[in-house]
Amino acid sequence: MWKKLIASALLCASVEANAAWQEPWREPQDTATAFAAPDEYAWRLFVALNWPANIAGKTADPSRPFGAEGPVVWETWKFAPDVFRPRGVDPGPWIDGTVAVARRFEDAEPAPLQQIIRARQLSPRAVPAFDPDMARRMRNETRLNKDVFEFVRANELYNIEGQLELVKQQKQTISFPLMGKETKAQWRAITSADKPRYHWTEVQNPDGSTTIFGLTALHITTKDLPNWFWATFEHVDNPTRPGNLSWMLPSRDVFACKPPLQSDCNQSPAGIGLENTKWVNYRLRGTQINFTDSMGNALLLANSQPESTFQLTSSCMTCHARSSIGLFGSTPKRLSVFKPSGEGFVGAVDPNWFNSGTEGDPTLLFTQLDFVWSLSRARSKQTP
Numbered sequence: 001m002w003k004k005l006i007a008s009a010l011l012c013a014s015v016e017a018n019a020a021w022q023e024p025w026r027e028p029q030d031t032a033t034a035f036a037a038p039d040e041y042a043w044r045l046f047v048a049l050n051w052p053a054n055i056a057g058k059t060a061d062p063s064r065p066f067g068a069e070g071p072v073v074w075e076t077w078k079f080a081p082d083v084f085r086p087r088g089v090d091p092g093p094w095i096d097g098t099v100a101v102a103r104r105f106e107d108a109e110p111a112p113l114q115q116i117i118r119a120r121q122l123s124p125r126a127v128p129a130f131d132p133d134m135a136r137r138m139r140n141e142t143r144l145n146k147d148v149f150e151f152v153r154a155n156e157l158y159n160i161e162g163q164l165e166l167v168k169q170q171k172q173t174i175s176f177p178l179m180g181k182e183t184k185a186q187w188r189a190i191t192s193a194d195k196p197r198y199h200w201t202e203v204q205n206p207d208g209s210t211t212i213f214g215l216t217a218l219h220i221t222t223k224d225l226p227n228w229f230w231a232t233f234e235h236v237d238n239p240t241r242p243g244n245l246s247w248m249l250p251s252r253d254v255f256a257c258k259p260p261l262q263s264d265c266n267q268s269p270a271g272i273g274l275e276n277t278k279w280v281n282y283r284l285r286g287t288q289i290n291f292t293d294s295m296g297n298a299l300l301l302a303n304s305q306p307e308s309t310f311q312l313t314s315s316c317m318t319c320h321a322r323s324s325i326g327l328f329g330s331t332p333k334r335l336s337v338f339k340p341s342g343e344g345f346v347g348a349v350d351p352n353w354f355n356s357g358t359e360g361d362p363t364l365l366f367t368q369l370d371f372v373w374s375l376s377r378a379r380s381k382q383t384p
Contacts, residue, residue, distance in 0.1 A: 067277025088159025088381030
């Protein structure tokens with residue numbers, strides 16, 4: 001029976017995928033391909049979300065060729081700090097008259113957000129992990145698509161009080177809509193000579209000068225599957241760039257690496273429009289749709305930038321499964337991203353993370369927030 005189901009899924013995935021490549025700018029919603037051919041699905045997402053944007057409409061502009069300069073689709077989505085605003089106020093409608101897509105690295109830190117959290121946790125003078133302000137000091141750029149944004153807004157998850165209502169109602173978890181997507185991008189300063197090899201943008205500095213930033217890493221996550229679909233991409237130069245750690249886990253991409261090549265062939269796929277564009281310089285590091293393999297071994301997925309120092313203990317799914325909120329007295333808390341040793345959480349979810357862990361005590365201590373860590377940016381609407 002299972003063989004027939006898998007064969008049927010593979011056939012459906014192949015038919016739908018072939019049709020989708022005819023209009024590659026269309027954002028896919030294809031559970032069959034996400035399950036049966038995750039690496040191919042990751043590249044479909046990559047092409048669609050990096051298609052040149054109709055900025056005002058926050059959609060793809062099919063009249064422009066793939067690889068054209070300027071903002072791409074995901075860059076028009078809601079910038080996380082504009083959703084989780086000071087004093088926990090309503091972020092307003094999806095189309096609000098603004099078309100700004102520029103990166104805003106407020107008080108930019110030299111490290112990605114995960115690395116800052118990890119360093120603070122390991123520090124003898126670590127500040128509390130529950131620190132929404134820290135999320136603003138980063139060179140990560142998190143973006144929410146319309147479906148995620150409107151779910152957050154409709155359920156008042158943009159402030160801490162709205163999230164705490166879930167705990168008070170003893171809700172175990174929430175569920176975002178199927179078309180929900182988020183991206184997390186990483187950028188670095190590059191020179192003009194580097195521009196043909198990167199997706200890039202110019203950011204104006206306080207003194208009026210400009211700095212060119214090149215896209216070096218891109219996480220994409222979608223709600224195609226119940227536990228979300230996870231894919232991470234990097235620029236091919238990352239492993240050899242001074243100051244950047246190498247790829248400690250082999251890349252896995254069976255779509256780009258056709259037989260007899262190995263799955264870590266370090267190539268981009270042919271025949272999907274990447275050739276002669278800047279996007280040919282990006283690599284799929286891997287996808288994740290399960291916590292463990294058939295033997296119960298933890299599945300890992302890491303990007304050498306956001307997960308730089310803990311690549312060997314990195315699982316997108318397990319880490320994000322700990323996205324949560326709880327209320328202890330009058331103090332809101334969230335599960336930590338890291339173990340006390342600084343290692344990431346990998347493997348299957350432990351239900352005791354969310355409850356008292358005491359036999360016979362049904363008290364729910366933490367509500368799981370459907371793998372969406374951007375919700376940790378929410379601020380209290382009581383904050384002056």
